[in-house]
Structures are given as C-alpha cells and as structure tokens.
Amino acid sequence: MSSFEPRIVAFLCNWCSYAGADLAGTSRIKYPPNVRTIRVMCSGRINPMFIVNALQEGADGVLISGCHPGDCHYSKGNYYARRRYQVMKNILEYIGIHPDRVRMSWVSAGEGQKFADVINEVIEGIKALGPAEEIRRR
C-alpha cells in the first residue's frame, strides 16, 4: 500500500489557481507529480459530470480550485462552483464514492506556496483512502 501513488486530476481556474500553480513553478517550489492539471477559464465551468468522469477514467481523487470568495474574475463563478461542490458531495456518497476524494480549495495567483501545500494535503488524503476502484471503467 505504501507504494500507492494516487492519480489526481486538478481543475484549476485560469485567473487564480492556474496562475498560482504557474507561480509555484516559476518560484521553483516542488510538489509531487501525482497531480495533472486541467485549465478551465473559471471554476464555474466545472460540470459535476467531469468529476465523475475523471474518477471513472482512473483518477483516485479530484481537486477543484478557484479564486478566493470575492476575488472571482467573473464575479460569481467560484460561488457557483462552491454550490455545485456541496451538492456533488452528497451525490458522490449516494453512488458509493467517498466524498473526500473530491476536494475544493481557494488558491490565488499569488499563492504559489499554498498551491504546493494544497497538493500535498490532497495527496496525503487520497493516499489514506487508497485507490478509487468503485466506479472505475477499466
């Protein structure tokens, strides 16, 4: 079990979290390579279907990260994302997926270190849960 390296899909909003991840890179801050990022323009773009799909396709965990409340580039997108996330957690539990596999965080464009910290935290959490076999297709 200790050799288990989870695969994590991170949906990052273009303006805050993706820029934060970029800053982590330009600042030479290290974080494990378990996370693969998908850039969307806003966390409000993230359809709950994407999350289920990522878990079906083989991800062990999903991270949604957007701008801090009040900082959304499109003024309301991160609030939509937060509401969907809350509803999503109940649905995940209902379909037999541990709700902690899906995490949400706020990382601003200036928080390169926080991005790395969040990634480490998510990986820790997913490692504790083990591989997601529940709804995997293959």
Next chain:
Amino acid sequence: MINIKINSVPLEVEEGTTILEAAKKGDTPIPTLCHHPALDSFGACRLCVVEIHYGKRVKIVTSCNYEVWDGLEVFTDTDRVRKSRAMTLELLLARCPDVRMIKDLAREYGVKQGRFSEESDNCILCGLCVRICKERMGVGAADFVGRGVDMKIDTPYSRGSDACLACGACVTVCPTGAIDLEKRFSRNEPVPLKSVFNAGMSTKPVIATPFPQAVPNIPVIDSANCVYLRTGGCRTCETFCEAKAIDYDQKDETVEVDVGTIIAATGFDLYNPEEKPEYGYGKYPEVITGLEFERLVSASGPTGGKILINGKEPRKVVFIQCVGSREEGGKREYCSRVCCMYTAKHAHLVKERLKDAEISIFYTDLRAFGKGYEEFVNRVKDEGTTYRRRELNEPIEVTKKKGKLTVTAKGHPALEADMVILATAVVPREDSLELARKLNISLSPDGFFLEAHPKLKPVETLTGGIFLAGCAQGPKDIPDTVSQASGAASRAISILSKDTIMMEAITAAVNEAKCRGCGLCVEICPFNAIELKEINRLGYTVKVASVNEALCKGCGSCSAACLSQAVQQKGFTDTQILEAIRGIV
C-alpha cells in the same frame, strides 16, 4: 475716478478709497498698527497720520479712515507728521518696552525711552483681535474692558470664553504677539492643524496648498476646520483673493470616467515603528523616521532645512535600518529595497550640514545594488560614517536616561545619541485589497499588487488592460519606478492606439437544435450576455438561448449549468474537457 497727489506725485484712484489704500497703490509706505485690510478702519493707533493740504489749509488726519476727494494733496513724511508719529511711538514704547515691532519703529523715528515711566505690557490696544472676532468670526469672545488707563482686552469676568471657537484668528492678526489664547481667552482647546506633508512636524493654515509641487498647484479649504463652513463667519480669504477664486460651495464629488486602460500606481504606506516599542519611536521625540528626517533637511520643510531636534543641532546621530522589513516568517519577509540608499544619503546630508557630527548606521546587509550605488556608499563611509552590522534577530534597544538616548546592540558598544533615525519598511497601501477587488487583480502574499509574470510580464496584471507601476507592485526605488511606469504607459498606449481589440475566441455558443429554452443559462450568466430568442423549429415557434458575443467574457458557467449540453464554451466544450481527462489519467 479721483485725482489726488501723494508727496506731489499725481495718482488716480477710485472713489471711496482711503488715503492709506491710495498710498499703498502708489507704493508709498505709511506705518500702521491697527489697520487690517479685512477689517473696518478703526483709527486707534494714530501712527498712520498724514498731512493733507487743501487751499491754504493744512491738517493732520489718520490716513486709514480718511476718504480721498478730488484735488486732495497728501504728504506722508513731513516734519509735522514725523513728530506726531514719534510722540505716539514714545508713548507706545513706554507702555510696551519689550515689543520688538514697537522698538524697531521707535528706532526708525529716532525715539528713545526715558520721558515716561515704563510699563511692561505687550498689548497696544489696537483692537485687531476684538474686531476680527466680532466682525469676521461673528463671535465676539473678547472685548475692551475698563476705561482710560485701565483699559485692556479681556473675556467677560476674565473667565475665558465658551463661545470662542479657538480658531486662532486673533493670534494671527495680533501685531505684538500679546494673545494667550489657550490660557486666557478660550475655554475650548485650540487644535493645531498638522501638516501632513511635513510629516506632522509643522502646522498649516485651514486654506493651504497641499504641498509645494501639488498639481494643480492651488490651495484647498480644510472644510472640517474652516470657520465659514463651520459657523458662517470669517470669509477673510475671499477678501484677500484678488482673483475672486475662492469658492466655498465646492464639494467632494465622485467623477465617473470611461477609460480603455488603467494603470494602478497607488504607491505605498510606511510601517508604523510604534509597533516595535524597543526602538522608542513615539516615546522619545528624538527618535524619528527616515521620512520625518527627509522633511527636516528639506529647504521647504518645517525648519527650513536645518537639522534640529528639540531646537538643537544633534552631535551624535544613529541610523537603524530594517525596521519592520525582512522579518523572517513574519508578515513582511521582503527587503524594502530603498532604505540602504536613503540612509546613506541621510548620513551624507548630516555630514554636509553638521561637519563634526558622529554618525553610526546599524545595517543588516548593505544592499547597494544599483548603478553608482556602491560608489556612493563608499563615499559616505569615507566621510567618516561608521557602519555597524547587526543580525536581524538581534534586537536593538533605544533607551533614555537623564535626557540622553542610548542605543544598545549586541556586539557593539552602547552608543549615546542625540537623534535616532529609523528606516521603516515600505508596506502595501492600507486599501490595496479593496482596490485589487475593484480592479479584479490579485495581491501577492506580501500584500502588493501581483504582476502577471515575475520575469516576463512585470508590468501587466492577469486582467487585460490593467497595468502596474511603482511601489504598488512592490518596494522599488525611483529609477526602477520610472522604468516600470514608462513600460506601463507604453503598454497602455499600445492598446489605446488600436481601433479594434482581439479577444480570445472562448465565448459561449448555443446549439439551437439541442436547446430546450429553459433559461437556466440566462439566469446564471454574470454578464447578462444570454437571452432567449424565438425561432421557428419544424413549423413551431420555440424559445432558445442566444449569446451576445460582445458581452460574453468566456467564463463557461452557462456550459456547466446547461442540462442538455446545448450551450458550449468554445475551446472548453464538454467533449474537449472529457477528452483532456481521458488523456491525462
């Protein structure tokens, strides 16, 4: 117009002018103590006497309240006039032997003390204070009390006045400095208006130009303290303004401007060293900040450029750098970048003004990184300034015993100091978060505005059309600020000079065949870019969503909300994202 002659020189003046005003117009000096252009003429001091000639008659009159008439001949400096003034001055000098102004005038008229017994009063009973209070301020807090030789200026029952506004107008007009507003006249405490520009080290009038190079360089009225705006009295400045430019009705207003680009160049605040009590700032007046020192050495500053602390020139000066900056693990981990160099400059200025001053600078790491900077620091060192290194985590303490400051730092002898100057940290503006939210830009962890890329886009923000310049983005010195500001300006111009702007093709698009016209996307769109329109589908009129591409900013919230996947954000369609997921896991 009326034609008169002053000392045989013809002069044309308006009707109703007094001789004093006419003489002023003709540049003929007439001494006066009780006249003030903003007040009615009083004729109390009798110093403005002049000789007038009409026909064969000659008469002595007070020029301040004598109106001119056609053909009047005035002589301002005849023997008779001088004699009359000398007599008045002799009496005034006996009454107020210590008043400088009276002494100067007496010398001018050859008056010596001796004939009358001396008193030691300061007040010459000109009544300027009484009149400005009554006529201008509309208060009348003090008045003439007593008669004859007992006459004096006082408040009712010598108790001090409740009605007094403590505006200080009487102190300003008093020619002899006889008024003790705080202790005798007013029961309301006068509050000095501190000059913000001089870092609170001097006072300023209610109407003043904010600072010497202000743009526009015109005075403003401090509406909270203006007597006219408080009580409806005064309006003295209006009387003096020849251009009739005083407008009491102006109000603060919010101006809305349509702009294409914005440059955020809102500058910085300074760290308040009172948060670190070990430096003694706020406790000892001899401990000042670098900015306060800057005002102190400035020719337009409170001391006219003289380095004075408690009225004396300091002999021993100690500078302490990194006050509030470079706190490891703290809120301000950054270096403020400007302090090393301005402290070196200050040391140089002290040396320049006070040749035998002993100067010590406590520094952590000397960061003389710019062009010519290292050379300058070496020059300062050669001038005799001692640089003393200290570690950041070793506190420096400033203590005071028997009126002498002592600066103690680990590894150094305790230093006596007459003046301690703190190089305080450059900190983000108090309202930077508020402005960042308004402009939709980000802050870096230190609280300054965040640039789009630390190396390749140091002028841009992540929000298109908004640029950064100066210390709003992070501490920097003047050459760096000028460079960044020039960069920001040219970036802004390059947007403004174009007729059209290219947008990223990431707007939402509707597949009308799939859309069921539920209107969820209409509701969710933060920019009101979607509305329902009617189309003909197989002979039926149905409603479908329609995107206004000019309004759509491409957030994709509608795509995530759409139940039938009819609204898709270009470049971020469901299919594309699902493919991306399949690709990476």
